[in-house]
Amino acid sequence: DQQVKQNSPSLSVQEGRISILNCDYTNSMFDYFLWYKKYPAEGPTFLISISSIKDKNEDGRFTVFLNKSAKHLSLHIVPSQPGDSAVYFCAASRTNFGNEKLTFGTGTRLTIIP
Amino acid sequence: AAGVIQSPRHLIKEKRETATLKCYPIPRHDTVYWYQQGPGQDPQFLISFYEKMQSDKGSIPDRFSAQQFSDYHSELNMSSLELGDSALYFCASSSASRGGPFQKLFFGSGTQLSVL
Numbered sequence: 001d002q003q004v005k006q007n008s009p010s011l012s013v014q015e016g017r018i019s020i021l022n023c024d025y026t027n028s029m030f031d032y033f034l035w036y037k038k039y040p041a042e043g044p045t046f047l048i049s050i051s052s053i054k055d056k057n058e059d060g061r062f063t064v065f066l067n068k069s070a071k072h073l074s075l076h077i078v079p080s081q082p083g084d085s086a087v088y089f090c091a092a093s094r095t096n097f098g099n100e101k102l103t104f105g106t107g108t109r110l111t112i113i114p
Numbered sequence: 115a116a117g118v119i120q121s122p123r124h125l126i127k128e129k130r131e132t133a134t135l136k137c138y139p140i141p142r143h144d145t146v147y148w149y150q151q152g153p154g155q156d157p158q159f160l161i162s163f164y165e166k167m168q169s170d171k172g173s174i175p176d177r178f179s180a181q182q183f184s185d186y187h188s189e190l191n192m193s194s195l196e197l198g199d200s201a202l203y204f205c206a207s208s209s210a211s212r213g214g215p216f217q218k219l220f221f222g223s224g225t226q227l228s229v230l
Contacts, residue, residue, distance in 0.1 A: 036221075042223050043120075043221030043224050101147060101170050101172065102147075
Protein backbone atom coordinates (compact mmCIF):
# COMPACT_ATOMS: atom_id res chain seq x y z
CA ASP A 1 0.00 0.00 0.00
CA GLN A 2 1.82 3.08 -1.29
CA GLN A 3 0.72 5.89 1.01
CA VAL A 4 2.86 8.49 -0.71
CA LYS A 5 2.82 8.51 -4.48
CA GLN A 6 4.85 10.30 -7.08
CA ASN A 7 3.22 9.39 -10.34
CA SER A 8 5.87 10.85 -12.61
CA PRO A 9 9.02 8.75 -12.50
CA SER A 10 10.87 11.30 -14.62
CA LEU A 11 10.67 14.90 -15.74
CA SER A 12 12.78 16.96 -18.15
CA VAL A 13 12.80 20.74 -17.98
CA GLN A 14 14.71 23.38 -19.89
CA GLU A 15 17.23 25.36 -17.88
CA GLY A 16 15.70 28.60 -16.61
CA ARG A 17 12.14 27.28 -16.75
CA ILE A 18 9.98 26.15 -13.84
CA SER A 19 10.13 22.55 -12.64
CA ILE A 20 6.99 21.23 -10.97
CA LEU A 21 7.15 17.94 -9.11
CA ASN A 22 3.97 16.43 -7.77
CA CYS A 23 3.16 14.18 -4.87
CA ASP A 24 -0.08 12.64 -3.59
CA TYR A 25 -0.76 10.95 -0.29
CA THR A 26 -3.56 8.80 1.02
CA ASN A 27 -3.11 8.86 4.79
CA SER A 28 -5.07 11.79 6.22
CA MET A 29 -3.06 11.47 9.44
CA PHE A 30 0.04 12.84 7.74
CA ASP A 31 0.59 16.42 8.81
CA TYR A 32 4.19 17.14 7.93
CA PHE A 33 5.66 16.87 4.47
CA LEU A 34 9.20 17.07 3.20
CA TRP A 35 11.08 17.02 -0.08
CA TYR A 36 14.44 15.33 -0.33
CA LYS A 37 16.90 15.51 -3.19
CA LYS A 38 19.20 12.63 -4.00
CA TYR A 39 22.27 12.52 -6.20
CA PRO A 40 23.75 9.18 -7.32
CA ALA A 41 25.91 7.48 -4.68
CA GLU A 42 24.75 9.93 -2.01
CA GLY A 43 22.09 9.85 0.65
CA PRO A 44 18.94 11.96 0.35
CA THR A 45 19.42 15.54 1.47
CA PHE A 46 16.67 17.63 2.96
CA LEU A 47 15.36 20.35 0.68
CA ILE A 48 12.21 21.92 2.08
CA SER A 49 9.28 21.02 4.28
CA ILE A 50 5.77 22.16 5.08
CA SER A 51 3.44 21.65 7.98
CA SER A 52 -0.24 20.95 7.38
CA ILE A 53 -1.16 24.24 9.01
CA LYS A 54 0.31 26.03 6.01
CA ASP A 55 -0.42 25.83 2.32
CA LYS A 56 2.83 27.29 1.06
CA ASN A 57 6.44 27.44 2.11
CA GLU A 58 9.14 29.19 0.16
CA ASP A 59 12.91 28.97 0.38
CA GLY A 60 14.83 30.71 -2.36
CA ARG A 61 14.14 29.02 -5.69
CA PHE A 62 12.11 26.28 -3.99
CA THR A 63 8.45 26.53 -3.06
CA VAL A 64 6.26 23.76 -1.73
CA PHE A 65 2.48 23.97 -2.04
CA LEU A 66 0.11 21.85 0.00
CA ASN A 67 -3.52 21.18 -0.87
CA LYS A 68 -4.88 19.24 2.08
CA SER A 69 -8.33 18.69 0.67
CA ALA A 70 -6.83 17.06 -2.41
CA LYS A 71 -4.05 15.37 -0.39
CA HIS A 72 -1.61 16.77 -2.85
CA LEU A 73 1.61 18.66 -2.65
CA SER A 74 3.97 20.02 -5.22
CA LEU A 75 7.49 21.34 -5.37
CA HIS A 76 8.24 24.25 -7.65
CA ILE A 77 11.79 25.07 -8.64
CA VAL A 78 12.28 28.33 -10.48
CA PRO A 79 14.45 29.04 -12.28
CA SER A 80 15.67 25.49 -12.85
CA GLN A 81 19.42 25.01 -12.95
CA PRO A 82 21.55 22.10 -14.23
CA GLY A 83 22.61 21.33 -10.65
CA ASP A 84 18.97 20.61 -9.85
CA SER A 85 19.18 17.40 -11.88
CA ALA A 86 18.62 14.67 -9.30
CA VAL A 87 15.97 12.33 -7.94
CA TYR A 88 13.43 14.09 -5.76
CA PHE A 89 11.59 12.21 -3.05
CA CYS A 90 8.44 13.40 -1.38
CA ALA A 91 8.05 12.23 2.22
CA ALA A 92 5.31 12.46 4.82
CA SER A 93 5.04 12.02 8.55
CA ARG A 94 2.76 12.40 11.55
CA THR A 95 4.12 14.86 14.08
CA ASN A 96 1.87 13.74 16.91
CA PHE A 97 3.35 10.26 17.06
CA GLY A 98 6.70 10.66 18.73
CA ASN A 99 9.78 9.92 16.67
CA GLU A 100 7.72 9.14 13.63
CA LYS A 101 9.41 7.68 10.61
CA LEU A 102 9.16 9.25 7.18
CA THR A 103 7.14 7.51 4.51
CA PHE A 104 8.66 8.14 1.09
CA GLY A 105 7.28 8.29 -2.39
CA THR A 106 8.96 6.45 -5.23
CA GLY A 107 10.83 9.51 -6.45
CA THR A 108 10.90 11.62 -9.59
CA ARG A 109 14.07 11.91 -11.62
CA LEU A 110 14.42 15.52 -12.72
CA THR A 111 16.69 16.32 -15.63
CA ILE A 112 17.48 19.93 -16.41
CA ILE A 113 18.37 20.44 -20.04
CA PRO A 114 20.99 23.16 -20.60
CA ALA B 115 29.57 20.27 9.76
CA ALA B 116 29.61 16.63 10.72
CA GLY B 117 27.17 14.43 8.87
CA VAL B 118 25.83 10.93 9.29
CA ILE B 119 28.60 8.43 8.70
CA GLN B 120 27.89 4.95 7.40
CA SER B 121 30.32 2.12 6.98
CA PRO B 122 31.19 0.33 4.90
CA ARG B 123 30.22 2.15 1.69
CA HIS B 124 30.13 -1.09 -0.25
CA LEU B 125 29.77 -4.66 0.90
CA ILE B 126 29.72 -7.85 -1.10
CA LYS B 127 28.48 -11.03 0.53
CA GLU B 128 27.36 -14.45 -0.53
CA LYS B 129 24.01 -16.04 0.18
CA ARG B 130 23.56 -17.26 3.74
CA GLU B 131 26.39 -15.08 5.01
CA THR B 132 25.99 -12.38 7.62
CA ALA B 133 26.63 -8.65 7.36
CA THR B 134 26.91 -5.79 9.81
CA LEU B 135 26.26 -2.23 8.77
CA LYS B 136 27.28 0.65 11.00
CA CYS B 137 25.87 4.13 11.39
CA TYR B 138 27.28 7.07 13.30
CA PRO B 139 24.66 9.82 13.70
CA ILE B 140 25.27 13.51 13.73
CA PRO B 141 26.64 14.53 17.15
CA ARG B 142 23.88 15.16 19.69
CA HIS B 143 21.28 13.45 17.54
CA ASP B 144 19.41 10.92 19.63
CA THR B 145 17.30 9.14 17.01
CA VAL B 146 18.50 6.80 14.30
CA TYR B 147 16.49 5.36 11.41
CA TRP B 148 17.36 2.58 8.98
CA TYR B 149 15.96 2.49 5.46
CA GLN B 150 16.35 -0.01 2.64
CA GLN B 151 16.20 1.11 -0.96
CA GLY B 152 16.02 -1.51 -3.67
CA PRO B 153 16.83 -0.68 -7.30
CA GLY B 154 14.29 1.77 -8.69
CA GLN B 155 12.29 1.75 -5.46
CA ASP B 156 11.52 4.22 -2.73
CA PRO B 157 13.36 4.01 0.57
CA GLN B 158 11.52 1.56 2.83
CA PHE B 159 11.62 2.12 6.56
CA LEU B 160 13.14 -0.77 8.51
CA ILE B 161 13.55 0.28 12.14
CA SER B 162 14.32 3.26 14.35
CA PHE B 163 15.83 3.89 17.77
CA TYR B 164 15.43 6.74 20.19
CA GLU B 165 17.75 7.00 23.18
CA LYS B 166 18.97 3.45 22.59
CA MET B 167 15.49 1.98 22.64
CA GLN B 168 13.64 0.71 19.61
CA SER B 169 11.03 3.33 18.80
CA ASP B 170 9.40 2.01 15.64
CA LYS B 171 9.57 -1.02 13.42
CA GLY B 172 8.77 -1.30 9.76
CA SER B 173 9.27 -3.96 7.15
CA ILE B 174 12.38 -5.45 8.71
CA PRO B 175 12.80 -9.20 8.19
CA ASP B 176 13.24 -11.41 11.25
CA ARG B 177 16.71 -12.25 9.92
CA PHE B 178 17.72 -8.66 10.59
CA SER B 179 18.33 -7.08 13.95
CA ALA B 180 19.58 -3.70 15.02
CA GLN B 181 20.57 -1.80 18.09
CA GLN B 182 21.68 1.62 19.20
CA PHE B 183 24.63 1.83 21.52
CA SER B 184 25.45 4.14 24.41
CA ASP B 185 27.39 6.46 22.08
CA TYR B 186 24.26 6.58 19.86
CA HIS B 187 25.82 4.78 16.97
CA SER B 188 23.72 2.00 15.51
CA GLU B 189 24.41 -1.32 13.86
CA LEU B 190 22.18 -3.30 11.52
CA ASN B 191 22.93 -7.01 11.64
CA MET B 192 21.75 -9.12 8.74
CA SER B 193 21.94 -12.89 8.79
CA SER B 194 21.17 -15.65 6.30
CA LEU B 195 21.51 -13.16 3.51
CA GLU B 196 19.35 -13.63 0.44
CA LEU B 197 19.73 -12.30 -3.07
CA GLY B 198 16.79 -9.99 -2.46
CA ASP B 199 18.64 -8.27 0.35
CA SER B 200 20.82 -6.57 -2.25
CA ALA B 201 19.99 -2.90 -1.82
CA LEU B 202 21.20 0.45 -0.66
CA TYR B 203 20.84 0.77 3.09
CA PHE B 204 20.52 4.26 4.46
CA CYS B 205 20.86 5.42 7.99
CA ALA B 206 19.40 8.74 9.06
CA SER B 207 19.50 10.65 12.30
CA SER B 208 17.48 13.38 13.92
CA SER B 209 17.17 15.11 17.25
CA ALA B 210 13.94 14.73 19.17
CA SER B 211 15.19 16.73 22.09
CA ARG B 212 15.80 19.98 20.27
CA GLY B 213 12.16 20.69 19.64
CA GLY B 214 10.53 21.46 16.36
CA PRO B 215 9.76 18.92 13.68
CA PHE B 216 12.27 16.17 14.35
CA GLN B 217 11.15 14.40 11.23
CA LYS B 218 13.75 16.42 9.40
CA LEU B 219 16.06 13.48 8.95
CA PHE B 220 19.67 13.75 7.90
CA PHE B 221 20.83 10.84 5.81
CA GLY B 222 24.16 9.13 5.42
CA SER B 223 25.53 8.20 2.02
CA GLY B 224 24.36 4.65 2.41
CA THR B 225 25.88 1.19 2.29
CA GLN B 226 25.49 -0.65 -0.99
CA LEU B 227 25.04 -4.31 -0.16
CA SER B 228 25.40 -6.85 -2.94
CA VAL B 229 24.49 -10.45 -2.20
CA LEU B 230 25.87 -12.91 -4.74
